[in-house]
Amino acid sequence: MSKDARNDARNKVRDAAIALFAQKGVKATTIKDIARAAGVSEGALYRHWASKEELAAALFAAEYTALSHDLSAAAGGGPAPQRLRRVVAWAFGLVEAAPDRARFLLLSQHDALPLVPDGLETPVDAVCAIVGDGIAEGSIVDADREALAHTVIGAIVLNIQSHVYGRQTAPLGALADTVADALLRGLSTGKGA
Amino acid sequence: MSKDARNDARNKVRDAAIALFAQKGVKATTIKDIARAAGVSEGALYRHWASKEELAAALFAAEYTALSHDLSAAAGGGPAPQRLRRVVAWAFGLVEAAPDRARFLLLSQHDALPLVPDGLETPVDAVCAIVGDGIAEGSIVDADREALAHTVIGAIVLNIQSHVYGRQTAPLGALADTVADALLRGLSTGKGA
DNA sequence: TCGTTATGAGTGAACGTTCACTCAAATCCT
């Protein structure tokens, strides 16, 4: 059997599972659901993952680290405030570009976060690093960097969440500047890097 | 049976269920778990709630509206920035005073929020109202009030979440000022009310 | 090149377990 076919099955299961997990959550999604949506048998799934829980944990860890990596890339270079502004805009854009990924991460975090192995690079780490740089260069106020990073991420996540749940009806793109302005006024010293 | 005893059973089930839901989540908590922890039979539970799902939804709605009410009370009066500062401190204090309530609300929000009936007063509404007052009195920058409210709540929630999950080890009390300072620098106009 | 064998992903019915929910009998209260 060719390697392409092998990856096809894996990828089909992965995509189907993420979409279903994103819609109904991990617990409410059955193996039958996933197999049917992916167009494979239930048994085939167990050739690639040991259990449903391991499948969910593996998918979450992969998406979580990818998010962290993409976030760092989107931040780019330059002074920390500018990088944070890019992070906000990028995160809001991601929801519209890949709603399943975003919803999957939002929905599964409470189940899956405790299963993520320690030492993995997380999005929190990435933002922490930017904030730390900002403190070092004097462009971000000198305070607990984790608390500031959580403040930034929380502001992003809750705006996204409320959008995903249909509470916030204004398009996210229009809010990026509002949220970024408020956060940066709060975190910046006003001095350039 | 006296009304007190009836309420006793209800309250015992409610407390036990919240503690278990907070530890394992709703789906992973069984009726047997709840009945055993509350010291009642499984059947007795169905005299008060029609199903496990209804029990979870009712508990969440009650805690959610209570949270909203308590939050408004904790905010007190005066200029909006001061009220928001009190909200931050109160929320952080709540986690230490009633960790089960906080954890239950955090864990169940994705399952239960869609079931909360429309028109119920939510914590988001309460913060929105404060922000709206601030905009009206000129003490809060004039921007989308929902986006600003989500920014405030997100910052609070993510700091709490990271504390509950053991990532943030600094005591929450020590972070209240850091987070409130950052948020208020971001939202205030600097003009008094 | 062509026939034979080895590989391992894929299949899906069957299995055992878990769990929400029921109900006949027991218990309690007035």
Added chain:
DNA sequence: AGGATTTGAGTGAACGTTCACTCATAACGA
């Protein structure tokens, strides 16, 4: 006594997981 309430073993459906078997492809030998 008689209604209200509680009990917990029982029920049936749903679900994750298994496993004996299939078959397309790869690897091999002559």
